[in-house]
Structure formats: structure tokens, C-alpha cells
Amino acid sequence: TKVLLTGGSGFIAAHILDQLLAASHTVITTVRSQSKADAITAAYPSQSASGALTVAIVPDIAQPNAFDNVLQTHGANLEVVLHTASPFHFKFSDPKTELIDPALIGTTSILKAITKFSPSVKRVVVTSSFAAIINEAHVSDPTTIFNEKSWNPVTIDDIHRNPATAYRVSKTLAEKAAWEFVSDPSNNAKFDLVTINPPMVFGPVVHHLATLEAINTSNERIVHAIKGKWREEIPPTGQAYIWVDVRDVATAHVKAGLGLVEGVSGKRLFVVSGWFSNSEIAGVLRKNFPEDGDKLPEEGVKGGKLPDEDKRFGYDNSETTRLLGIEWIGLEKSIVDTVRSLKKVEGSA
Template sequence: MKVFLSGGSGFIAAHVLDILLERGHTVITSVRSQSKADAIRKAHPSVDSSKLDFRIVEDIAQEGAFDEAIKIDGLEAVIHTASPFHFNITDTKKDLLDPAVIGTTGILKAIKKNAPGVKRVVITSSFASIVDGDKGNSWTEHTYTEADWNPITLEQALENPSNGYRASKTFAEKAAWEFLEKEKPNFTLSTMCPPLVLGPVVHYLNTLDALNTSNQRIRNFMTGAWKDEIPYTGIFIWVDVRDIALCHVLAMEKEEAANKRFFVVEGKFSNREICEVIRKNFPEYGDRLPGKEVKGGGYDEGGLFGWDNSRTKTVLGVEFRGLEESIVDLVKSLKEVEK
């Protein structure tokens, strides 16, 4: 298929891009600058420009940002991953909510208007749009599924950056489903709702100082920043980046995935478990890791909510990688970046 991938320089999108190419699709990806396009192009020397091409979209929060970029002959599918995921913000609306919501509605409007051949749209949402923050991690009587929606309000969104991020994902995904209902476009929609995404980064787009948000906890172990105390894990469920990336592509390819949300989760993890995986597999980091006697980073005594990934397994048919494989491959990739 001919696919438009937004935010191709992102942690997850870099893997989506490679999986699309491996499976024979043609990719046109948007990035914010020519230098990012050049870096991706250079990392794919054997792929010619008829299979991989670029569009510059500097700021998805601008109305109409995708209108021109999406005008592509024969375009059949769109995977929209671009959205801010960081907590380093000054203005929740401007820095998180607008790019998430206007970015999502903007790309859907642009497709309807300027790419009428598109039949499939896949959007990266998040467990942030499913979880109910007020219930806490120890809501043991509840099992989260695709039927759950985060009830967060705009007022709560403005309370702190973490709420702001969760709200940005919730409002953006809701806006996408509302668009589908009201506008009745030619395309179907699938949304991907992963919890924390861990796993290898592509070396050509990263530096250790500007690592994507979800992998920063591993970097903190590797640099010795967490030697004296392991912080609270916060979010206790995860999935490997290669698995969530493959799910995006499968959702685009499979008819059965149309008009469904997918809660894409491997299982649970804690910061302490990550630490032990690094200790076991990378003895060279031993003196930077917290000793076994150091406190923190375990599971809550009250237990953890349940999760149900059966729709992802049944409809998309994926097998999930385990935590040890993911962390080992991530540490190896960060060593490459360090070089």
C-alpha cells in the first residue's frame, strides 16, 4: 500500500517506518525539518525515493498543517503517530492539547478533503486515554479493556503536565472517533492504545541527552542517576516498541481491525525488575546501578489493576516480546548511540 506516516522521526514511528518498508509498502513520512528527513534517508541507503519520501510539517498544531503534505497520488492509508510526549512544558494547551487534538482532527480533515483514495487510518493513542487516574494503580477489582475511557476533564488537564499529557491523548482520540461519526469519511479508523513503550531506539535519530520520554528510566539506570534510590514506577504496564509498531501496520492491513480500538499491552513491569535485567546482562554497568539493598522501585502493596489484551492477540495475531529481551535490546541500542 502507499502509506503516509506522520512524525517519522519519533521513537515508535521509526520502527513503524522500517516495518512498513520490510512488508513492501511505500512510505511518505512527515518530519519537522529537512535535517531529520536527511538522517532517515541516509539510514536507508538501499531504499530509493519511489519507496521512501518525505514531507516537512513543522507544527501539527497549526490548522491546515497537513493539507498540502497529504496530496499524494494513489495514497491508500495514513498512520498518524505525531503528538508531543514529554512533560517539559510551560503551557498545557499550547504545548500538549493543541498539537494532539488539532494534529489529529487536522490530518483527518486533510485526508477527507485532499486524499479521497485513503481507505484506512491508524492513530497512535495511548493507555492514557483508557486509564482512570483517580482510581489509582491498586484498583484490583477492575480489568481495563478497550471499553474504558479516561474521564479526565479540561480543568484536571490544566492541573499538572502528567494530567495534561493524559488529557491530550484522551481528547485527541475522542475527537477522532467523533470525526468518523459526524463526517462519515471514506476511510475506517483503528486506534492503538499502548501503555509505556520500551525497546531499542534507532541510533541515527537519537542522543542520550534527547532520548524519548518512555526510555529515560533505562538511561537513568545506565548513567548512575538512580544509584541511591529507585523511583516509583508510576505506570506498571508496558509493551515493546517493535510489537506496538507491528500492530500499527497490521491494523492498517487487516480488514477485521477496521473501526476498533486496540489496548496493546504485554504485561506488568517495575523499575526494580528493569534494574535486575540490566545487572544480569550488562555487568559493565554494575557500579552505576543501585545495590540490591537500595529501596524503591517495586510493586504497590495494594496490588495492580487487571488488563485484557485479548482483542489485540485475536484480531492482530501478535506475539509479544518479554521484558528481558526488550531491555537488553534497548541497552544495546543506547550503547550504539553513546558511541
């Protein structure tokens, strides 16, 4: 099957790309710079030579016609589009132009380009987020059960509250725009839509792309922990407290996108492994990497605990688990594999 994967240089997308190529699909992936294109091509020499892998450059996804060129060139017989490219970092100065525009216009520009140039596309999978599900006012409320139908009530007016909220707005508006696009008959979309909504994603980094200095946002806390930044005090976990492994997120994209599972058309898939806290991560690190003991917080170091059950939200992703049939990777394995991959990156630096 011919698949277009946007943002192929990303933490999650690198795993999707790997799974797609391992299953012998033909993949066109987009990145925004020649150096990233070269790194991906070099990592898959035989697929690049055979034409199974093409890396295309889309310099700025915040342009309304950003994806026209790539769909014009590669849209023939394309069946599946996986749209993962979207900013996930808190290093912006203007949330509107640096977060909202690439997230929102990036999503609408790819959907428009598909309808214009690639009527063969049957399914589009958009990487959304728990950010589009969570309601910040209810995170401490045990009677709130977030599930596939929950929507974050934020609007564009909330982008200046704080960086985390601005990111959540970008994901919420982008996902909403995607659902509105397919439900508006005037757009004449010939494809159906699935969204994948992961919470915090941990897991191994793909070696040829990662550096510890520019680690992806969700693995940043693990880098901090192994570099000794948690030694005196474990930082707060954040508001979200739920997580999933990157390999399961990639599998969800592939299973849903390639139609390997039934019943996902038009669905939001809430891919969750379980609860986590920074304090639990610290325990996993202490147990599995005793050789790093001088950098890790000792047992009993305060901070980073999960609130008691009666002081945090609930969640229910049983429908997603049933539809996808994924046995979610557990926290200990995920963190151990993450650290091993980070050590490999560091060792080769």
C-alpha cells in the same frame, strides 16, 4: 501499498517506517525539520533514490490546515494513513498550546485533509495511548479492570493538575476527536479508523535519530538507570505499571493499518506485554550488564516496587492479543535490547 506516516522521526514511528520499507511499501513520512528529514533520507538511500520513501516537512501540526499541503501533493492513490505525531514529553510550560493543540488539532487536521484531498484512503490508524484508557482515581483499585472499552474521564479542565495528567488529557481528547470525526456523517469520511493504545513503551532506539541527551520519554528511565541515577534509591515506577515493546507496537500499526488481520475495523487495540516495575528493570540490568555494576543499584536497594495485586488495577487486553496474533516480547529481552541500542548510540556520539 502507499502509506502516509506522520512523525517519522519519533521513537515508535522509526520502527514503523523500518517495517514498512522492509515490506516494500511506498512511504511518505512527515517530520517538522529539514535536519530530521535529512537524517531519515540518509538512513534509507536506496528507497529515497527509488521514490519508495519521501520525507515531507510539516512544520506545525497544531495548524488547522497543517496536513493539506502534504495530502494535496502526495494524496493520489494513498491507501493507509498512520498518524503517530503527537507531543510526548513533560518539558512544556503551557499545556494548552504545547500539548493539547498539537495532539488534538494535529489529529483533526489530518483527518480533514484526507477527506478533502485523498478519497482513496481506506484506513487511518491513530496512535493513541493507555493514557486515554486509564482512570487515575482507580489505579489502586484491584476491582477496576482496564480494557479496550475503558475511557479516561479527564477533560480539558484537568490540564493544570500536573504534567502527566495534562499529557493524558491530550491523548484522550485527540482520540475522542478521531472517533467523533468518523462517526459524524457530515464529515463524509470514506475511511475507517483503528487506534493503537500502548502503555509505557520500551525497546531499542533507531540508531540514526537518537541521542542519549534527547532520548524519548518512555526510555528515559533506562538511560537514568545505566547512567548511575538509581544507585542510591530506585525511583517510583509511576502509576501505570504496564508496558509493551516498541517493535510490537510498530507491528500492531502495520498489521492493523495494512489490513493484515481481520476484525480490527473501528477497534481500539490495547497493546500490552505485561506488568513491570523499576525494581524489576534494575534486576534485569544487574543480571545482564555486570560490567556496569558500579553504576547500577545493588540488590536490595529500595524503591520502585510493583504494588501487591490487591493494591493495583487489573487489565484485560485479551481481545487485542487475539485480533493481532502478536506474541508479546518479554521484559528481559526488551530491556537488554534497549540498553544495547543505547550503548551503540553513546559509542557513536
